[in-house]
Amino acid sequence: MTTIERYAAPKSLDEALGILQQGEVTILAGGTDLMPQTRAGRIAFKPTLMNIRDVAGLSGVVLDGDALRIGALTTITEVLDDPLVKEFVPVLAEACDHFASDQIRNAGTIGGNINNASPAGDTLVPLIVLDAEVELASKPNGSVTTRCMPLAEYFTGPGRTRRAAGELLTAVRIPLPKPGHVARFYKFGTRPALDISTISIGIAGVMRDGALSDTRVAFGAVAPTPVRAKQTEAALEGRRLDQSTIEAAANAARDEVNPIDDVRATAWYRKELIHNMTKRMLDHVAQA
């Protein structure tokens, strides 16, 4: 049973941040994580439930200088269908295409996916390899301030982030990819729809003369948070993407992840998948 004492549905960011500043607030966006988790007793509501769906200006994708800015309330469906996303960061659209079902995508938001901070959150791995940053707003002493942080540093554990209690995630910013940029995403679920990732893999970099540079590799569902795979990146960075580089990178990937056994898969199998699919993805990049 819930102990919600107050329900708030602010219309502006200013108002929302004011409510947050008073403390003890649960933020509700699409509710597709929050509702099942509170019902299952995994998390408890704070006394104030603040629905942010009516806050103006938190939704939509825009070009903002040399970055793409995706508002926190943008739904997974909107990200999937957005022309700017398709043009500049199609890998994010691809991740959204493997996300849940239409019903969930229509309700679930990108801000919710990030703040739920699940190691299996499907937009997180592509966002990390795209060097995305989160934009956090707060109103500590009467005026709104904003700070940014690389998404790769945002997560501290399952369901935990570096967001302060008074902060609202307002947007995620993705620097526009350089020429020659390639990015791939792979999600392993046991079925094509409605499945939580057993593992996921994101690979990105700039392909020049048959080699990757600015290499980014990230894995989902193999650690308490989505993780960057520094050793796999190092095995690839600047090297000709030939069979021996690919095999070395796949081996590095298998060695550097440290997954667990759960109902979805054993750790051993997850490591095998990381190896085999990293290899397959790199083969595709090399052949493209």
Add this chain to the structure above:
Amino acid sequence: MNAAEKPVIVADSLIGQRIQKKDAPEKAAGKTRYIQDMVVPGMLHAKILRSARVHARILSIDTSAAKALPGVHVVITAADVPDQQPIGVARDHLPLKGERVRSLRDEIAAVAADSEEIAEAALRLIRVEYEDLPIVAGPEDAIKPGAPLIHPAPLDAEGRPKTLPPKTPVAFAGKADNVAMRFDYTHGDLAAAEAESDVVVEDTFQLHYVTHCCMGVSGVIAEFDASGNLLMYSNTQVPFLHKREFAEYLDIDPARVRIIQPPIGGGFGSKLDIYPFEVICIFLARAAKRPVKMVFTREEEFLASPTRQPVLLTLRSGCRKDGTLTFRQVHTLHDNGAYTSWGATTPFVMMQTFSSLYRVPACDYHTTVVYTNNPYAGSFRGYGNLQATFAIEQHMDMLAEKIGMDPLDFRLKNAQDAGEVTGQGMTFKSCGFKECLTTAAERSDYRRKHADNIANRNARGPVKRGIGIASMLHVGGGAKIYPSDGCGTILKLDDFANVTLITGASEIGQGSETVLSQLVCEELGLPISAVTVVNNDTAITPWDVGVHASRTTFIAGNSAIGAARMAKAKILAAAARKHDCDEASLDLRGGFVVKADSGEAVVELARLMRSLHFSDKAELVMTTFYYEPPSVHQDKGFKGDVSAAYAWATQVVEVEVDTDTGIVKMTKVTGTHDVGRVLNRLGLEGQIEGGVVMGQGYALTENLIVENGVTRNPNFRDYKLVTAPEIPEMDISFVESMDGEGPRGAKGVGEAPSICIAAAAANAIYNATGVRIFGLPFTPEAVYRALRGVTSKPHWQAWKPE
């Protein structure tokens, strides 16, 4: 009517047409009112407190705080129902557990309150103290010497086993070991047959837990009237058996129990037994003197509704070099769970497949069903046949390979024909088995693909293609298990020639209302829209044994035809009298009495009905018929022609195996079913498509993970049903063997389509990869492990009692 006005009605048949299910518009519009939607004035809401321990003694139960909660009307425990009687086939199961819990689903207390929320809050206030007992986590542990007993005999004050009168149910008397049931069947001379064999294979197969996942979860409303008569709104598939059994448990006259079935949101066998929640709901209603409604949550449905029977099965099969089968020997160990329900009796069906799917001179079958602390298994579409077919059809491929024979030729050589009487005494009056084999093989291009896939096994690329074949035999004309396997019909025509068909057969979504209406209309020359079906109230409908064993179209269909033919005879006789002609020259067509030869209308049927009714010798057309199939009970050795007809099918499954991930994609299923005769083509195709998908889930994705008595995935996130994009292309065709006893030649088909899929998928994976997998399900990780050779083969030292 003058001659010029008399229309000529051409003969027209509904048989084989595509007829929309009568309940489809309501269901598609979301208007059907299931038990979940029902509100009975004054009703309370009930919840059950289940065990927090897998196996434990209950030291104390404190319900005082729950009773004190405002809005709570009744809280009961075993102590409040000293009259409770054990339920289930082995009478080993008391609905409320007072002294000991044997599985996590065990019911300890129940609450009836003003709302579900209050009932749930009350459950949280109940305190139970347990003393843990050692857990029997699997069937192999259950038969080890010195294994903890699941149902130990009660002790007297001195610690000696209590002396109880003979025939005391297991629930009170206990059991000296963990063996719940045994089945032993044999025909032929096994030793001689084995000696004649050129090739023998022996393997152990492991079959897992799955559960029905009905969209409509279990639910019941119980209500006593002022005279103490019990009315239940229930999802049961067996209302007449329930009526009798509830009367027994309550020690009242069965006449005082009435069961009404609201539309049922799926059964698949899950609603075939009596369950504790139903009895508990009755106890609550009795104590509260109010109607009480109890509906499961989805999680509860996973934890506390029955499972398919998990089985460990060792099969030895032999054949000669020329491809003749010589013998089969089977030992199975069935994990019963903590209590005995229908899952324990699946050997009835399993042994039929071993003894009679193919001609086999010697067959020796043994099952030991043992108690464990796991969830208990019930009946589930196919009733053991999926498990048996999984083993037998893999062995058919393996034997064929050993003797270098094409797997299709090997099957054709041993397949049954019409007219055969098997070792088990089954008589195949109609049998389209060989035609199923050749049709499915041709339509899927089985031979060519099978050979090509083997040739391509070592080609480059991670994805391998495979094709596999499997066939099945299942009862198709009822199954004589109870004293009667029959069904009654009352048929009534009103003044407008509309028909009310009152049948004992329940509709559980399978389309029985539609096919029964169709059979009646075919006799009476009326459109489907002329029939109203009444089939859900034991106070109105005549007796029927229940929806199981793929029997409804066959048994209830013959019953409906019987009643319709009587009505037709009565109508034609009356028409002949009134119109002064020979009744043999008349027929019913298009809503008219017509001249049979020319189709010329004699009188509109509605008019005739009115003239019969509103005359000085007022007469109504109302007939009754009871159909009992000409099948027999099995003898003590499980021999006898238990069904009036047998159904056959062959299914060919095509897969793509990704060897980097272990993902098996089912790309196509080609199924050929001997259904006797196609009645409603649309309904039949729907039944088969749904069944194939259920078989696909069993083969590839569904897995109720039970570890140490704990169900790890009681939700649809982690219990993976097949979703729409995974459903393979299907090519479904029919063999019409025109069964002599079947309604218009038809045989039962309800369970058939699920049965072969897992077996055919196993053969397809082997065809693709050269790796044979003996355990289900073929989840990506399981397949990947098998491909990498890191799975241990299921092994079991077949247990034979001294």
